Amino acid sequence: MRRLFWFFTLLVLVLLAPRPAAAHATLVESDPAPNAVLAEAPAVARLRFSEPLEPSYSRVVLTSAESGPIATAPSRVDPADPYVLLLELPPLAEGVYSLQWRTLSTADGHTMTGMVPFVIGDPAAANAPLVLPPAPPDPLAAPPLSDVAARWLTLLGLTLALGGLCFRLLVWQPTTLDASGAALFERVARRIEIGGGLLALLGASGALLLASATAGGDALTFALRSRVGLLLALRIALIGLLALVLISRDRRRAGVGLVVGSAALLTLSLLSHSAVSQGRDLSGRLMTISAIGFDLAHLLATCAWIGGLAALLATLLAARRAATRRSGALTQLVAHFTGMATAAVIVLATTGTFAALRHLSAISELWTTTYGRALSVKLGLFGLLLAVGGFNRWWLHPRLARGPEAAGLRTLRRSVGFEIGLSVVLLATVGLLTASPPPETSVAQAEGLTQRTRAGNTYLVLQIVRNDTAGDIYALTAYGLPPGVEPEAVIRASMPAHSEEITELQLARVEPNRWGARGALLTMPGQWHLETILRARGMDDVRHTFIIDTSLAPSSTTPSAGAPLWAVLLTLALMLTALSQLPIARRWQGRFQSSALLMVALAFGAATVPYYLTRAAERTNPLSPTPEVLAAGKAIYERSCASCHGLSGRGDGPAAATLPGLPADFTIPHFATHTDAQVFEWIKNGKPGTAMPAFGDQLSEEEIWQVITYLRELYRQAQP
Template sequence: METVLSLARGTAFASTAAFAGLCWGLALWREGLESGTRSRFTTIASIAASVGLVLDLLYLTARIGAVLGKPVLAVSSSDMLFIIFDTRFGRAQVAALGFLLVGFASLRPLHKPSLAASFSGLSLLVGLFSSHSAASGTIADLAINMIHVAVAALWFGGLSTLVVAMARQAAERPESKSRLLSGFSTVALPLILLVVATGVALAIENVGTWPGLVATEYGWLLTGKFACIGTVLICAAFIRQRLLPLLKTEGATQPLAMVLKIELAFAFLVTLLAGCLSQAIPSRHVEIVWPLSFRLDPVVAWGTVPGSNVLAIGGCIALLVGSIAAFELGRMGRWRWATLAAVAGLGIAGAVALPGLSVPAYPSTYSKVPVPYDAQAIAQGRDVFAANCVACHGLRGRGDGPLAKDLKPPPADLTAPHTRDHTMGDMYWWVSHGFPSSAMPGFAESLSELDRWRVVEYVMALSLGYEARVLGPEISAGQPWLHAIDFPTCRGVEPREKLKDRSDGRSKLVLIFRDGIRTQRLDQLTQHARAIEQAGGMIVAVMPSPSEEFPSPRESGNPCIVFDIDHRIAAAWNLYRRTMANPGFDDNDSPPAIIEFLIDRFGYVRARWRSDETERLASHSQLVDAFTQLQAEPEINKRGVHDH
């Protein structure tokens, strides 16, 4: 049903665009067109408007039924009135229908083609407000979308007008055809380039990632749209470079008519797919189910696939040979063989190089993680790990459990850096269905979905904790990589906000205190809280239990005191305690009395101090300098811990 509705909406969009273009053609060329051509223009424009009106009305009715969960024939007048007056979708669709109806009336009874073209253009633009992208995007996104639609409609409508005019002009006036074609070609090139530019901008915003392009309906529609645009550009280039000179000198029209019809057919597909995309859910908001058994990741493949470098070089050689052969054959005018050589070179190159550029993938590889990367989820994941995974992987996740010595291959060391070579979706698949060619069983039947994701979160934090040894008291400018573990902090005096909340735009110093520790450090920092605030910083103290010793938080929430009654916050953050001086490989070391983490405003751990190491804890002046440095850094748009 959704496919039918999408095609109906796309066809209505294309019909309305054709109506607008034909009306503009009538308005601009009215005096230069023969009476038969004008009549043909009016008839085709009327048919296009009628198709658009009927399909838009059917689409509105069917969509109302889908929203209300009713069959189309069961939709009542009260249902339609509710959707039309109480939803943005209904208001936008009715307004678009109204503008198109006024445009149709402007053409037929009033004979005002310019007015008809204007109203049909408004119909296309107003219809955008019923789309998914308008509902979830910014004003800038909507503006780009409107420019994209307006330009696409001008281009497609102009091409439709050109084809009709070329077909109806008298055969003895080839110079008229040449003039029409040259004029349209001059205007069409910038229009199609603008369509491509705005389309790419919309694709980046609505697709977001390559997996979204490969594994979602929106991505498939977008890929098809760009493929059709490529075909249109090839046809346009062929007409401009080969057929237009022939038309001027020899008057040959038969090949030109055929290529123009092919170009118009693919232009219709572009416009059809654009209409379908306006109603499709953007890839960014869709759960990705990966359809392939592999994913491209050259960096990981080169480190894990034997001979991957040789395979990649072999693919490059095949591509180079195919390109040279195609170039030489093209120079000799043997275009068919040149095309075959290019396709063969590309195919062989892909077949040879692909195994050296890809790693295994699973349906859940790019799944969105339904649990946050926070202390609560990591603590729960640790409990799941202790109950189900310790026998093989060991208490420390090092692959040294009691059963490990009898297993072939041995269990993986989950603390090793290779853990980051896999997505969380990969690990979720292995936890659910077992690891291929190993003794690891699947836990899909014994653990809930959320528990399986939580144990993956714990394994990721465990691995990151060992990598965190390289983190020290110095900030590496502009190079964040270690994701902070979230937990509730303060807004005012209540723990309502999350640590990684960006709304306040402040960096944070997180202090983890052990049981029984005195609060001199917090008293010291509180004395300089104003200077820290002015530098863009905030103090977040994680206390093991309430006590009268602790100072009351100020109204600004600086310092913010969080009472970690169940010790889950401290346990999660202690995974990040390891340093080069205290690597904790045996996991039997005690956490320091105080450990402090500097978190930037984007949610990355940027520096760390331990009270038991030589550097000790930072002075207030060092902290002010560090906060000032972090606040001066530009916007960081790096991948989140759940992103791939």
Template sequence: MQGVVSFAVGDPAAANAPLLLPPPPPDPLSTPAPVDVALRWLTALSLVLAVGSLIFSLTVWRSELVPDADVYESLSDALRRLAFGAALAGIIVAGGTLLRASPTAESSLLFTITGSRIGLVLMARLLLAAALAGLLRTAGTARSRWALLVGLGGLLTISWLSHSAVPQTASTSIQSGIATAASIAFDFVHLVATAAWIGSLPALMLVLLALRKRGGKLHGALVTLLVARYSSLATAAIIALAATGTIAALRHIVGIGELWTTTYGRALSIKLLLFGALLLIGGYNRWWLKTESVTSSTLSRAGLRQLRVNVGLEVALSVVLLLAVGVLTASPPARDAAQTGSDFAETVAVRDVALSLQVARDDLAGDIFAVTARGLPTDVQPEVVIRASMPAHQMGEQELELREVEPGRWGARAPLLTMPGPWQVETIVRAIGMNDVRHTFIVDTTPTSAPSTAAFTLPVWALILVLAFLGVALCQLPLGNTWQHRFQLGSLVMLLGAFMAAVSPYYFTRATEPSNPLSATPEVLAAGQAVYQRSCVTCHGVGGKGDGPAAQSLPGLPADFTQPHFATHTDAEVYGWIKGGKPGTAMPAFGEQLSEEQIWQTITYIRQFYLDAQQAAR
């Protein structure tokens, strides 16, 4: 006769404790509120347009490039008005966002502003947008520069309230603060690069429309020069966007499948597709202008018309791209959507029903099982049953009936999953008047060292490469150098960054690895010698020269502690070899035989072999 009998071990009162289900699994495809999406979209659109127009005016539209002073002054004023209009729109949107942030209708605006960090940042955004509009009311290069600084401050408020501002997980609060600040900084650079590229497109379009009526060879040559300078600006922005965007994607997405299984991932996919389309159109414009310049010294009216059409298409795609950014920032990151607050959670579609199973382990009175069913008919009263079995161990099937704890959620507590390994948990939802909804979930209770949704940590070498890419981006700015000089400088920066990234893991490891906490006192040396005589002398010899009795029978000679080469290895490296063994050699692991203090004592003792050899050589 075979069977399984389960026993609950723990506090008997826990069996009668109220059943608290884990939080319901988030819907990864939930749609954010349209008002929130619209506010975020318009915020990005207005500030990116204002900052982009100023960047275009200060880097691309230069007085020394325009021989006609009237044309320069007229279009400079038009660009200023464009940025001014965007700033006014930013004031309205910032005010709407501040009102939207009120917790309840009864909450005062003053409480919203002073009662939270979000309110303070939103108020700062409103004041910065107002200051930006004030600076842009009248013309002037100096005022434009101050306006650019204020506009950059407005972009920084977006980063302060973005996903990147969520505190980073780290071993200490200082490291967490540094990691969070770096994440905000990269997000800010991403926004500035967005403004420099797509925020400058309407300014370029405005110049093209203004020069349409003027025509002439002079203005055709001016357009060619402006597009070339804008291409340098766009190249710098695209490099920065690629570097910082990759960091954000790695941080917020766990797996590639989340690009189409979560709202955040789908918005990111649309953004990437639009990004690629803009790259193709921009690349085509650059190639087409280069071809035109070879066949003709200036652009014809037809050529200018075609360029305006292409740039107009880029502007339209940019507006849609920023809408995707609005959805992206209003949705929880895919990495957060995967965190359910339980040890197991999975949602499947069974016909028209979204069926979810959650298991919270390690409860004193057993595991907590929670089932959520969305999409059931409203006129039924379902019953929910789960059946757990482990075929690998020929364990019988155990059935558990769940009760409705919350509307649409059923739960129960029972010690069903008593052994580690993969369990088959069949979940059945049945009711009179409908077909059964059932699915078999595979719940693996094997202990794991860390959840798959652990926070993403950027390696030091990758951080150096990202900074190198940003350096290359700065080298591409149209600040007077020829494209050959910019290419050479960018190549030098990239080579230097690649070299530093290659050598940084070694030096970073040396700087952060633990050091020997013990000093070479007589007591420590005596304890280390005792361990050495017991565990090491057979191979390494009495004098530490690698000439012990068993040395000749080994596939490779043991380490000679008297040689300078061994002295170059750090105490942390030697500690790792003693504790875990040295791969590729006959050195075994002593981690289960020696305590941490004994290992450090042994290291302190074997260091004396080299010191004694050096003194004897003198």
């Protein structure tokens, strides 16, 4: 008995004695090595692990980044070495491949998964100099001051010249003043118009010289051999012709000058952000033409309102010096100007909103990019101008209508002068706005993929150049890092749908705030999570997870049409409404109003008819919510979906905190707005731009419909 006691005592001590803990069967080395570039594949792939493997439950398969799994003989554990997993490889063409492995350790019984990416191609390509794609622009970089000044002078000059012509055609009444006052107005207004034309000519000439110097050639060659140079030269010619028209004393000078000046403004629109192609198909071309037309309308409205203020001030100065004043005529003139200004404000607000929705993808870009900050300043000045205009319209104008008070005229002159000062600053911000590139969050480029994001105070841009012969090229650019730090950069790739082990790629610093490397991370079709990490001593880690879906067809090198047809029609309706506010004949006001109603009706049809036609053609759930269907859907949901979306469907699963975005909540009313066909598409093929992976290769169509039926039941039970 005593011997038995000591035996068990020693046994317990042995079991409790400290010793190295057994680890999982992790990969130690492999042939081919991870991210290796080989001229040809080895006959047998060898993967050595840290622990012996269970032969019946350990395997490795070969996959291609382009075509997916490749048929091979079954893998096997080396009979002479239980730590080694073997797979015979067939001859492989050039491309990116990976060895997807799954092991069960005989030591601790744990299952592990992972992959070994490698490339078949020219080994010399792996040692070739790393050539990164062109660096993206710094979103907070200021454009050259000379460029901004040239754009500002051009726009300011055209605004003064065309604003005076609009004032003459729509507002000015010679009977407002006596002969001496009318002559004084004519002298002041002509000087403003001619001075504006000369300013615009100076700005347009400077723009051509700056553009040709940047391109590296003389102005004449640049004007003859490039589209940009041709449009800039045409702008100079049109503004010169406008100046000649303004100098002449022909009675038709106002109408002819307005046509020539509008053509000069069109050259501004043709070289603006609105002229960026929206696609080569008919819809894209029509959208591009609409964007250019709205930009031209925006410029004309700017000229009519801001340039008209200078002409209005000239009228008020002439009225002050005139021998006699006709208060009623002045009041009518101010009322006519108010009508023109109201029309201009409606056009500016409508077309400006249309442009902002095209160029901005997030509200944060209003303060995180140069373009957005310039737009924010412009909106602030625009709001201030509206406030001053409202003061003139609702307080000063009624005061003038009651009698010829000198104090009222003085206040109006000062108010208009203040508006003109604000307008000059506003036009300077427009010059900065048009010289700055609009922000973009994700755009396909000819050389690869580009995704942009904001991570705290840092602006990150990830560029990927796909190359099947030497691995992909990854470039990471960061703007806004603390000064003086040189962080390390790494990319961690994972594919949540396949529960693969994370693959890490270390990036080398190529230039300040830019890192790059060549590697094979996207080794199979599907949705990948690429977590970028910037780490340095004394700085919090900068992290962001980019979602790359390699199963989607490559997108066009130009962005698709960014606005639906109904938005274009609604914009036209608002512009027609603005035209009905002009001081013109009543029959034309009625025609504009009727046309606006027609456009609203067409916009309603364009927004609703395609929706119902699409819904009528959509697939419907063929299953009924029987107990059997719900039980099957629940089992699939708990196995494949609950880890992210939670058992109750509220998007609070245990894996939700690790995802870049919140999983969908199936219990909120918004879920009911999605049709079964939409949910089916997202489950089968994944949801682009989110962490939702594709389950089409894991679930049959019937199983997907069972899950959808169960999701509808979850939603129904969650409602009060």
